[in-house]
Amino acid sequence: MVEFLPMKLSDLTTSEGKHVVQLAPVQRQGIDIGEDEPYPSINNGIWLIAIDDDMPAAVMLSKFLTRYGPMVQVEIGHLPNELGHAFAKRFLRTIQAQGKSYYRNKAVSFESTEFGGTQETMRVHKLPAVSRNDVVLSKATMAQLDTHIFDFVKCREELKRLGQSGRKGILLHGHPGTGKTHVVHYIAANLPEHTKVLVAGAPPQIIAGSRPGLDTRGDRHRRCRGVLIGSSAVAEPLAAGSVDLSGPPSLQK
Structure with missing residues (x-):
């Protein structure tokens, strides 16, 4: 009942x-x-x-x-x-x-039904394990990921203690098939003790409203996909910059 x-x-x-x-x-x-x-x-x-x-x-x-x-x-x-x-x-x-x-160290998603926009029960997903050797990117691009994701996580609590923001966000952009989703899997798999919240198939304006940590887009007309990664049950955005996977890497603050 x-x-x-x-x-x-x-x-x-x-x-x-x-x-x-x-x-x-x-x-x-x-x-x-x-x-x-x-x-x-x-x-x-x-x-x-x-x-x-x-x-x-x-x-x-x-x-x-x-x-x-x-x-x-x-x-x-x-x-x-x-x-x-x-x-x-x-x-x-x-x-x-x-x-x-x-839900620590797990990937979850919140999905809406087609009828009335009601939300279903939170679902847990198993993401593939991706090692650094499985990612084919330039040294400069990998260095950006290290600096703005993994190195940032190591200093995050100290930054918050000093009154600095503990939030950052990274935007992965490039043509379809350049490996954006694969890079997201690599980042998620190598951040232990973090909760991952997957966002899929939502319009860009909705994604922006939910403040995604990692967002993957092929072009401006496609629907967005992304993942929030945080160290608590409610994920906080981690990293802020831009990594171009289809050309010379660029970083925007």
Whole structure:
């Protein structure tokens, strides 16, 4: 059964008639996290918890569907005191950190359906492993990739600590068949502990709005493809410049 509204803790005590919440067997949905087996995620559930063995608390998980795709709501009920507030903050931080770890060093995408533009569940992709020896580019172009991607990543945290921007973006441009997608695979495969967000088939103005880190375009009339690469669950753009794969390499700041 598809739910279009989230279930709340108050529904357990205030609902009447046909809207009364009823007990039912646990239902799970397999979520693709890029492993051999999908993660068996519970659709709706409530956990009764004792904080420090004596203070009651409750956690409710509810999945529901919106026009923008499936959503998840987590509601925490606790007594109005410091111990209860601390538990709620710690619980939310824990599940946020755990969620990030599921997609670390993986490639994911968010796709829209043709009907109404609603988004599907995030999909995990397996990108090919591409080594440096598999990339045929000039030494000057490879040096640009090293400087503006790999060397930048090594200094990224120090730059942020000094108040500098931790974001950069690289634009790969050239004629079809010059290896733009292959270079993207090489970069993605050699940035461990980074999340890759693939963007495919979107109009250029939409790509620009999403601030892509790596964008590949054959010509101005083609639809864009790209990939965001970041060190968190929500990818941050990495690098800013231009690398021409069809002629003399150029870099624009």
